[in-house]
Amino acid sequence: MKRLYLPQEIIYGQDAIKSACDSIVGYGNSFLIITDETMLKLGLVDKLTQTLEGSWTIFSGVTSEPTDAIVNQVLTLMHGQEQPIEALIALGGGSCIDTAKAASVMYRNGYSTIPALASAKEFKVSPLPVIAIPTTAGTGSEATDVTVITDTQQQIKYMMKDKNFLPKVAIIDPLMTQSSPPSITAATGLDALCHAVESYISRKAHALTQELSLSAVKAIMHHIVTAYQDGDHLAAREEMALAALKAGIAFSNASVTLIHGMSRPIGALFHIPHGFSNAILMHEVLAYSKPAIIQQLAELTQAVYPAFTGTDEEKATYFLQQLEDICQILSIPTYSDFGVTKEQFTASLDKMCEDAFASGSPANNPIVPTKDEMKAIYLRSWK
Ligand SMILES: NC(=O)c1ccc[n+]([C@@H]2O[C@H](COP(=O)([O-])OP(=O)(O)OC[C@H]3O[C@@H](n4cnc5c(N)ncnc54)[C@H](O)[C@@H]3O)[C@@H](O)[C@H]2O)c1
Ligand SMILES: [Zn+2]
Structure with missing residues (x-):
């Protein structure tokens, strides 16, 4: 028997981000936007927040080929919020999306290291929803059940695969890739x-x-x-x-x-x-x-x-x-x-x-x- 797993919703087309708010608010009122400094500087995060409803916090510390240290920074930020985060919005390349996927599962299941996450047999608690907005036309991470995070101690890039890593919503707006050099x-x-x-x-x-x-x-x-x-x-x-x-x-x-x-x-x-x-x-x-x-x-x-x-x-x-x-x-x-x-x-x-x-x-x-x-x-x- 063959199966195909997908995000629950895929919204695509030029300016898709402008009309995606309806879908995003279905997942909560309090969001963590996971992105990087380049996305902020290019005004791509503004494109999202201009139409987003509810409250949000922005984490812009993702670096290319994300590490355990970056994911831990996100987890610390999440645990320190007065109003609990209800959904993660990843806006950026595969690095931002993968960081959000790992953090969403770790946050809900209490894992604190990447090797522990990678060796988990099953996740008892469902992750926070992830809404993925890619700005590169590359990884496809917006629609995969994979996250790739480097464990700095062992210098191993862990490729972790589980249905819990699938984003709930993927928003593919080609205009978000236009600034890519x-x-x-x-x-x-x-x-x-x-x-x-x-x-x-x-x-x-x-x-x-x-x-x-x-x-x-x-x-x-x-x-x-x-x-x-x-x-x-x-x-x-x-x-x-x-x-x-x-x-x-x-x-x-x-x-x-x-x-x-x-x-x-x-x-x-x-x-x-x-x-x-x-x-x-x-x-x-x-x-x-x-x-x-x-x-x-x-x-x-x-x-x-x-x-x-x-x-x-x-x-x-x-x-x-x-x-x-x-x-x-x-x-x-x-x-x-x-x-x-x-x-x-x-x-x-x-x-x-x-x-x-x-x-x-x-x-x-x-x-x-x-x-x-x-x-x-x-x-x-x-x-
Ligand atoms: N989860 C998956 O299914 C999957 C699949 C393949 C690769 N990956 C992982 O994804 C990571 C790579 O992601 P990536 O290739 O998307 O690159 P990236 O997310 O690391 O981004 C690369 C650089 O491009 C910049 N950038 C991104 N979008 C831009 C835009 N629109 N305009 C200008 N600059 C922009 C970023 O700021 C960054 O400096 C790797 O860690 C890789 O292993 C994951
Ligand atoms: Zn790849």
């Missing part, structure tokens, strides 16, 4: 592309998730370059925002695979933005997996580039070539662009492999590498 548009858009491709080839994929994955791959490969080169191109922004949502629903229900499994340790150890670490690994991981996914890659080529004719093998090769071309146009950086040295990278290989396998994602790949094969993929991704 080219490098963030590239990183987050390629993250969404990896979600779409990985969920399509995943061992856990099923008919409904594959429809969503396929539609997302098509939209992203057709529109990411325009969104990158012309951030004010609203049609491209809208296509990307919806594609990120679809890819999020797809991977939340079908899982990501080897790219994400190998990418998280790089984020935890070297603080490379999630979308870029995925993009750096994408080619080598898919080339390694190719013998087992020729048919799926050929299907993707058929959907995205119907004019291309050839054997399945040729179509699969063409798809990988198109991905490389897109990465080149989007100027994907290398590890050393983030200050990582080859010596540091090589010295971390054992830990990266162990943490990648421990996350469970590599097991969803059509071919599961041995530890030595994974090391070799990491080394080939060093450019």
Whole structure:
């Protein structure tokens, strides 16, 4: 039997935020808005508060790739409120949304550390409702049952998956992504592309998730370059925002695979933005997996580039070539662009492999590498 889990309500379209207040107030009168300083400065939080009813407190301390320390700051703020918080509104990229998801479950269930949250078998108390308003077209976190938080002590990026992490409402307003600069548009858009491709080839994929994955791959490969080169191109922004949502629903229900499994340790150890670490690994991981996914890659080529004719093998090769071309146009950086040295990278290989396998994602790949094969993929991704 197959299932698809989704937020209770998805509101989308240009200026969706202006008409979303009716839905938000259904979840309470006292809100905590979880966001970051950039959202405040850009006036994106004002867009929300202009129509919001009730009372609210703003936490703007989220940083990229959020840590246990940030979640603890949110929990302290929540516990210190005179009027109890009734719902969390996350406004920002995946980092803000993930922080809200973790805090909502921890607050209601009394967890105080990320390893404790990650090892919980079940949550006895339902979390505070989370209303997610993404400002990047990337993670799809607004519609996933996943939260990713780094435990600073162990330097492990925990990927935690549970239905309790699903937001109640997702508000996708492409105008919220318009201010995203080219490098963030590239990183987050390629993250969404990896979600779409990985969920399509995943061992856990099923008919409904594959429809969503396929539609997302098509939209992203057709529109990411325009969104990158012309951030004010609203049609491209809208296509990307919806594609990120679809890819999020797809991977939340079908899982990501080897790219994400190998990418998280790089984020935890070297603080490379999630979308870029995925993009750096994408080619080598898919080339390694190719013998087992020729048919799926050929299907993707058929959907995205119907004019291309050839054997399945040729179509699969063409798809990988198109991905490389897109990465080149989007100027994907290398590890050393983030200050990582080859010596540091090589010295971390054992830990990266162990943490990648421990996350469970590599097991969803059509071919599961041995530890030595994974090391070799990491080394080939060093450019
Ligand atoms: N929960 C999930 O399902 C899921 C899925 C994939 C990734 N993630 C996690 O999400 C995090 C990454 O999220 P992200 O890629 O959205 O980036 P992010 O939230 O870390 O944001 C990156 C940067 O972009 C800025 N930014 C965001 N929106 C902007 C806008 N509209 N205009 C200008 N600047 C803007 C932010 O201020 C920040 O500096 C990682 O920790 C990753 O592991 C979660
Ligand atoms: Zn991702």
